[in-house]
Amino acid sequence: MTSPHSSAALRDRNRKLVFDALRSFGPASETSQADVARHTSLAPATVSSNVRELEAAGLITVAAGAGRRGAVLRINPGAxxxxxxxxxxxxxxxxxxxxxxxxxxxxxxxxxxxxxxxxxxxxxxxxxxxxxxxxxxxxxxxxxxxxxxxxxxxxxxxxxxxxxxxxxxxxxxxxxxxxxxxxxxxxxxxxxxxLAEYAVGAGREYSSVAFIKVSSGIGAGIVLDGQIFRGGIATAGELGHLTMHEDGPLCRCGSRGCLESYAGGASLVRQYRTIAPDLTVSAFVERATNGDVGARRLIEDAGRHLGRAAASLAQILGPEAIVVGGDLAEAGDLLLDGVREGLRRHALESIATNTAVVQAGLADRSxxxxxxxxxxxxxxx
Missing domain, CATH: 3.30.420.40 (ATPase, nucleotide binding domain)
Incomplete structure (x- = not known):
């Protein structure tokens, strides 16, 4: 096995750094070796040698730049x-x-x-x-x-x-x-x-993002300083099973009073079925956005429950933005206003004021x- 501290491992790491830097700049950018050196903090000579290796492998292309600008580097789309x-x-x-x-x-x-x-x-x-x-x-x-x-x-x-x-x-x-x-x-x-919302979606303007997905169930993903935070046992973000009320309704996880029981799409649809059986979460949201009073009330209540949970998340981890996605997020401000209200009621004023609450930008593709x-x-x- 190659030692992680060997010269070969260091070369592999540097080559990966250069390749990932080019990818992060995007296919339309005119990226130079100097740009890559600044982005990676690698020495210009190290960047140059890795560029030659990546070009020889067919992974990137190198073309002459305009004016006084140096060679333009791009990921090879045919690689x-x-x-x-x-x-x-x-x-x-x-x-x-x-x-x-x-x-x-x-x-x-x-x-x-x-x-x-x-x-x-x-x-x-x-x-x-x-x-x-x-x-x-x-x-x-x-x-x-x-x-x-x-x-x-x-x-x-x-x-x-x-x-x-x-x-x-x-x-x-x-x-x-x-x-x-x-x-x-x-x-x-x-x-x-x-990761997607942080990189190319509604969270791309922020360094730290909490993404709350509200579909049939509820889950959360956390990006802190550009890195996914998974926790020591790799299960960080199970927000849907935060206990809201100990004597609340039974959750599918076996516990009682979980957030998912109050704000998850499947739970809301179950409550609404007395009006319309066999409805999907998306169809339920569509009814709400079209003005159905019962569906709107359920989503507004769900937003406030989410806001209370989001307040805990914000006070512990301090993300700059809470991005809400999933099927239920298609309700827009009908849901998000409740999240914002929950933050105002349950988080410190400075945290609530400085934590943006935005709808996911990538819809169901995130x-x-x-x-x-x-x-x-x-x-x-």
Whole structure:
């Protein structure tokens, strides 16, 4: 094994730093070696040698700059592909992207919420191959990123089956990597949503973001100073199971009075079913935005419960912004005004005043985009 402190490991690290820096500047930027040196704090000579290696490997292109500007560096869009998979409560979305992070193709298929992990991966593999069949056959698949709506322990094993019972006991990364045969990173879907909103969505103006996903259930992803915060046991962000009232309604996790029981989409729909049975969360939100009094009241109440939980999150971690996404966020200010009110009532004034509450900018694509961004982190250069 290569020592992490060896010269070879240092060269690999520096090459990855240069490649990731170019990717972060975006495909349209005219990035120079000096720009990369400033961004990475690497010596100009180190940047130059790594640029030569990356160009020789076909991973980047180097072109003459205009005027006195030096050579322009860009990720080579023909250098290969990465894949992203977002497993939702009842869907799977698969995306292909080039190494610059531009998504070139995407498709979605329904899936049973109690599907077996092997069946889910088989479907995702079929969808991926369908996408690749319409891409350049010479492009190599370099890595995969996968999002799952379940807590993933520090050992990589899924031990909670309240949403994905068919994945309990599965080492998620190993299962995906075995299926696709490329380097893989698997993470909770809320973490991937947070990463996407921080990088290219509503949180891109902030250094620290808490992303609250409110769909059938509730989860949170946290980005602090540009890094996903997972905690020591890798399960940070299980906001949906914060106890609001000890004698409250029974939650699917087995506890009582969880936030999810009061503000999760599935819970709200259950309460509304006396008016309209068999309604999806999205259809319920549509009724609210069209003026249905009962649906609006439920969402307003949910916003206030979320605000109380968000206040705890803000006071402990101090994010600059709370980004609210998921199906319920499509209600816009009908939900967000309650979150803002909850912050004002339950957080210190200085925290409530300085914490922005914004709607997610990527809608239902946040986890899928985050999966692609995570796949790019796994690319071996």
């Amino acid at each position: 290969g592909l990465v894949g992203g998979i977002d497993f939702g409560h009842s869907h799977v979305r698969v995306s292909l992207a080039d190494l610059g992070g531009t998504i070139t193709a995407s498709t979605t298929s329904p899936i049973a919420d109690d599907h077996d992990s092997d069946d889910g991966l088989r479907l995702a593999s079929t969808l991926l191959e369908d996408l690749r069949a319409h891409a350049d056959p010479g492009l190599t698949l370099h890595a995969m990123g996968v999002g799952l709506p379940a807590p993933i322990g520090a050992d990589g094993v899924i031990d909670s089956g309240s949403i994905l019972p068919g994945w309990v006991g599965v080492h998620a990364r190993e299962a995906v990597q075995q299926r696709f045969g490329v380097p893989t990173i698997v993470d909770n879907d809320a973490n991937l949503g947070a 986890a899928a985009i985050g999966a692609v961004l995570m796949a790019l982190e796994a690319v071996d250069v």
